[in-house]
Amino acid sequence: MIFTLALRNLFHDGIRFVGTLVGIGFAIILVTVQLGLYLGFSRQITGMVDHADADLWVVRKGTTSFEQAATLDGGERQLALAVDGVASVTSLGVSFLEWKKPNGEATTVVIVGTPRTGGLAPWNIVEGTAADLATPDGVIVDQTYLEELGVKGVGDTAQIEGKTVRVAALTKGIRAFTTTPYIFMTTDRARALVGFGNTEATYLLVRVAPGENVEAVKKRLAARLPDTEVVAQDHFSNRSRDYWLFSTGAGFALIAGAILGLIVGTVIVAQTLYASTKDHIDEFATLRAIGATSRYIHKVILCQALISAAVGFSIAALVGVGVVYLTADSVLPIVLTTPLLFALLGLTVAMCVISAMAAIAKVTRIDPAVVFAR
Amino acid sequence: MTEPVIHGEGVVMTLGEGEARVNALKGVDLAVHTGELTLLMGPSGSGKTTLLSILGCVLTPSSGVITVAGQKTHHLSSEALAAMRRAQIGFVFQSYHLFPTLTAQENVELVLDVRGERGASARKRARDSLAAVGIEHKAAVLPGRLSGGEQQRVAIERALVGNPSIILADEPTAALDSENGHAVMEVLAGVAKERAVMAVTHDPRTLPFADRIVRIEDGKIIGEERPRSE
Numbered sequence: 045m046i047f048t049l050a051l052r053n054l055f056h057d058g059i060r061f062v063g064t065l066v067g068i069g070f071a072i073i074l075v076t077v078q079l080g081l082y083l084g085f086s087r088q089i090t091g092m093v094d095h096a097d098a099d100l101w102v103v104r105k106g107t108t109s110f111e112q113a114a115t116l117d118g119g120e121r122q123l124a125l126a127v128d129g130v131a132s133v134t135s136l137g138v139s140f141l142e143w144k145k146p147n148g149e150a151t152t153v154v155i156v157g158t159p160r161t162g163g164l165a166p167w168n169i170v171e172g173t174a175a176d177l178a179t180p181d182g183v184i185v186d187q188t189y190l191e192e193l194g195v196k197g198v199g200d201t202a203q204i205e206g207k208t209v210r211v212a213a214l215t216k217g218i219r220a221f222t223t224t225p226y227i228f229m230t231t232d233r234a235r236a237l238v239g240f241g242n243t244e245a246t247y248l249l250v251r252v253a254p255g256e257n258v259e260a261v262k263k264r265l266a267a268r269l270p271d272t273e274v275v276a277q278d279h280f281s282n283r284s285r286d287y288w289l290f291s292t293g294a295g296f297a298l299i300a301g302a303i304l305g306l307i308v309g310t311v312i313v314a315q316t317l318y319a320s321t322k323d324h325i326d327e328f329a330t331l332r333a334i335g336a337t338s339r340y341i342h343k344v345i346l347c348q349a350l351i352s353a354a355v356g357f358s359i360a361a362l363v364g365v366g367v368v369y370l371t372a373d374s375v376l377p378i379v380l381t382t383p384l385l386f387a388l389l390g391l392t393v394a395m396c397v398i399s400a401m402a403a404i405a406k407v408t409r410i411d412p413a414v415v416f417a418r
Numbered sequence: 419m420t421e422p423v424i425h426g427e428g429v430v431m432t433l434g435e436g437e438a439r440v441n442a443l444k445g446v447d448l449a450v451h452t453g454e455l456t457l458l459m460g461p462s463g464s465g466k467t468t469l470l471s472i473l474g475c476v477l478t479p480s481s482g483v484i485t486v487a488g489q490k491t492h493h494l495s496s497e498a499l500a501a502m503r504r505a506q507i508g509f510v511f512q513s514y515h516l517f518p519t520l521t522a523q524e525n526v527e528l529v530l531d532v533r534g535e536r537g538a539s540a541r542k543r544a545r546d547s548l549a550a551v552g553i554e555h556k557a558a559v560l561p562g563r564l565s566g567g568e569q570q571r572v573a574i575e576r577a578l579v580g581n582p583s584i585i586l587a588d589e590p591t592a593a594l595d596s597e598n599g600h601a602v603m604e605v606l607a608g609v610a611k612e613r614a615v616m617a618v619t620h621d622p623r624t625l626p627f628a629d630r631i632v633r634i635e636d637g638k639i640i641g642e643e644r645p646r647s648e
Contacts, residue, residue, distance in 0.1 A: 333474075337532075
């Protein structure tokens with residue numbers, strides 16, 4: 045009966061209920077977009093690091109993120125290979141360079157020099173294979189950036205630092221937070237373009253031998269390579285994310301937007317529930333007069349809040365899934381994961397329950413004697 | 419005479435503050451017994467509804483002692499008073515106070531739900547209750563589509579379905595025409611054979627149904643009569 049009464053109270057005030065649902069819907073969509081962008085940005089930022097075939101990264105001291113790379117001296121790889129517990133060490137060359145389009149215009153790209161297998165070989169290849177990196181002048185780019193790079197697809201050519209490169213394969217979904225396209229190529233080609241020596245690299249990717257303790261190997265490497273920093277894969281991933289999202293303020297802006305959405309939603313729902321409670325105050329007084337406990341009456345209001353939350357969330361989730369679908373192939377994809385969906389449901393419920401407090405405070409002060417006065 | 423179901427002793431009620439302070443009840447003693455329909459009559463402002471509210475445990479007196487089903491109420495919390503009302507008292511209000519979004523049957527069933535009785539048995543009890551006053555065919559109708567007499571009968575059944583010891587009715591015929599008023603009083607008179615019923619009224623049409631008439635004026639009981647024993 046509590047559910048029936050709550051539901052009928054809501055539908056009795058049809059226009060107000062629609063207003064509540066729109067309020068909840070917009071609030072949750074706003075939160076979904078903000079948190080979805082946060083998640084999308086996080087994945088873009090950490091994608092390179094997370095996909096690398098490594099337990100440990102050897103980086104130049106002060107390296108803040110994957111793109112903000114400084115060059116290692118060159119002798120580190122041999123020293124690292126000599127450390128107990130190290131199974132393999134792969135050189136990676138990463139640098140900002142200028143890409144000259146066929147029409148003569150130029151744009152900045154991040155080249156990623158990697159072996160064809162292991163290292164940081166491109167993934168999600170939709171046309172061609174990673175082995176195409178070895179073809180003459182071959183590079184692999186993401187299809188999202190074809191227009192920005194001034195090429196139409198596999199086989200087209202452009203120039204980097206005056207040297208011809210040819211699109212040999214395409215990936216899908218390897219996008220950069222900085223919107224600067226990644227260009228995959230062999231380590232040797234990257235060295236040649238950047239002007240590195242044969243042993244120079246930006247990063248060393250270290251695989252620890254099976255059964256070895258990663259932390260112990262990390263300490264041994266750090267001792268052997270005192271001019272570098274040795275960081276665990278997840279640590280470097282988090283560092284990159286924190287740098288771009290929080291030192292630039294982008295992450296704060298997204299989270300602030302989400303909080304703002306929640307506040308707006310809470311105020312709208314609270315206002316609606318309070319007004320509804322006020323309109324039905326005689327009924328709540330009657331309930332009290334016929335002996336309903338405070339708990340029973342509070343349940344009616346909470347049930348109204350939860351029904352609003354469930355319907356409002358369903359609408360928002362449908363729109364959210366649509367937004368995710370529409371942005372999936374854009375440069376700013378909004379990501380909606382199952383945990384995020386559950387978190388949004390939790391936030392919606394929390395928002396509506398908090399909103400019910402003002403209404404509950406109102407009914408708590410009801411004097412059942414008013415039923416005799418009306 | 420049986421033990422009173424509700425007993426008020428030395429009930430004083432002061433309303434307002436300062437210059438607006440009014441003594442609504444000035445030391446009222448009143449006992450209501452099972453098996454009789456008591457009419458509490460008096461002019462407007464005499465304190466009859468205030469007394470009904472106090473006897474019904476929805477208003478706390480400034481002083482005096484209220485005893486319901488043998489239990490004194492002055493020390494009880496608001497939740498304990500609600501429990502007392504739930505178990506012992508059924509209310510019938512002048513303006514019915516039915517829930518406009520619930521059907522006639524749901525309005526009756528609501529009282530059972532408040533008491534923790536749910537499911538098919540509660541629905542059957544509610545339907546049977548409506549059948550007892552001849553409006554089971556209106557079970558699925560919202561109050562707004564019922565006549566005043568039908569609404570008041572639903573309200574009476576809502577008060578009765580929980581099987582309380584006493585029914586307290588506030589001007590139960592005031593909003594009804596002669597025919598419906600008569601029908602409602604017949605129902606209350608029937609109820610009064612098995613439990614206590616007290617109705618606040620100034621409607622002379624109710625007099626023929628009374629076992630006992632208590633007159634109140636200016637916050638004091640000024641007289642009492644038992645028409646059927648005369």
